[in-house]
Amino acid sequence: MLLYQVIRNHIQSLVAEGRLQAGSKLSSERALQEQFNSTRITVREALARLESEGVIFSQKRRGWFVTPDKLKWHPARKVNFNALAQKQGFVPSTEVIEIQSPSNTHQVSHDYFDSKPVYKLTRARYLDGRGILIEEIYCLADRFEGLEQQPLNGSITQVMEHSYQVNVSHEKCEISVTVLPDRAAELLEKNSGAPCLKVQRARYDEHQALVDYNIEFWLHDAIEMIIEGK
């Protein structure tokens, strides 16, 4: 058996047997290196595999930790992130990174909003203090005038319903696997190049008019999407 597989299996079984709890810190790379009479390159190979599998994760220069359970996410349902996360036993929080004044210079504005001015809202979401999602939300400036004065750390869908009488009736969703853009990696304190699930959603009202366009970058090990179709 390959050495890095031995190290991998060892850590994996520690986690499986519960001897390493979710969120707890692993031994340092150099300690593992000594424990297995190996080198850091090989140890890091094992750690990288475990990270791909979603068993462990790293935060920049802080160390390696056991990955908590994944959030089960229903993108098509208009469920509140906070409520859903709480129901699954997490402590959720949301941080508004920035809201950009109406502008028509975004690519998204050109592609989806007929080059009209749009708001761009950037948020980060956390579970138990761990950053797991960066999202960008674009919506028409004149339809959602004064959006920057609304509470933006909760459900945008609810704000649209209650303050603007706009209802989302259906959506089109594109899902792919890629890496975090550098800016998102920074915000989530991940190394550049961390894999992620990218979800792009165009949401429409009952008149087939585009309500908003969202780009979400989820840590690949933090989410399981559930979709009920047809």
Next chain:
Amino acid sequence: MLLYQVIRNHIQSLVAEGRLQAGSKLSSERALQEQFNSTRITVREALARLESEGVIFSQKRRGWFVTPDKLKWHPARKVNFNALAQKQGFVPSTEVIEIQSPSNTHQVSHDYFDSKPVYKLTRARYLDGRGILIEEIYCLADRFEGLEQQPLNGSITQVMEHSYQVNVSHEKCEISVTVLPDRAAELLEKNSGAPCLKVQRARYDEHQALVDYNIEFWLHDAIEMIIEGK
């Protein structure tokens, strides 16, 4: 700028400018090492990042290649894989790996089919000769008696409709990012530990009875899922 980022950017721009066509082979790792006065470790760091991004891919010991376009896949629609792939300019093919005689010893049989005997069909699917998907299909043995005599390299949905008068009316789909199981990696000639998109689908007929249960492992750089909801 970090050295591996320099190498990464160099290859990325070669691809972006079209000087490296989709499917074509990159220089060998040792050639790149010399070109950048570096070491193979660093070169491989750059290649690994590009692979995560979906720009290049490797096949076991064969080398590194430029990733072709992604297949746009609509899991909820009853579209034929072959037809969809052809419409997007690919040459698709399907290989039956094995069909297991009815058995009630699978975990899936226990969890989803009330421990009744099920068929297990394993298939691989290819685009332009590149293996991109391993899928396992489970269905009730007594409902699909003689399934092993049906043509199994096309659409299973169509076989179910035409030969068994069973129609899929809705489905529940779970999507997550993980790594290929070793068996799947072998079949697709990928290194163990290659990232993938795992799609589990339970499909039901109009009487809410489970028709089949599928587990699909897609190469992470080969698919973009498109879902229209609500």
Next chain:
DNA sequence: CAGTGGTCTAGACCACGAT
């Protein structure tokens, strides 16, 4: 300030692919 992870050097051996 000590220890950690992130990056990098300069080699090596082996199994497998292409030829």
Next chain:
DNA sequence: TCGTGGTCTAGACCACTGG
């Protein structure tokens, strides 16, 4: 058989975290 990628050794320096 030769070159390739896959694995591995034995170090090094730096930036940053945490005490």
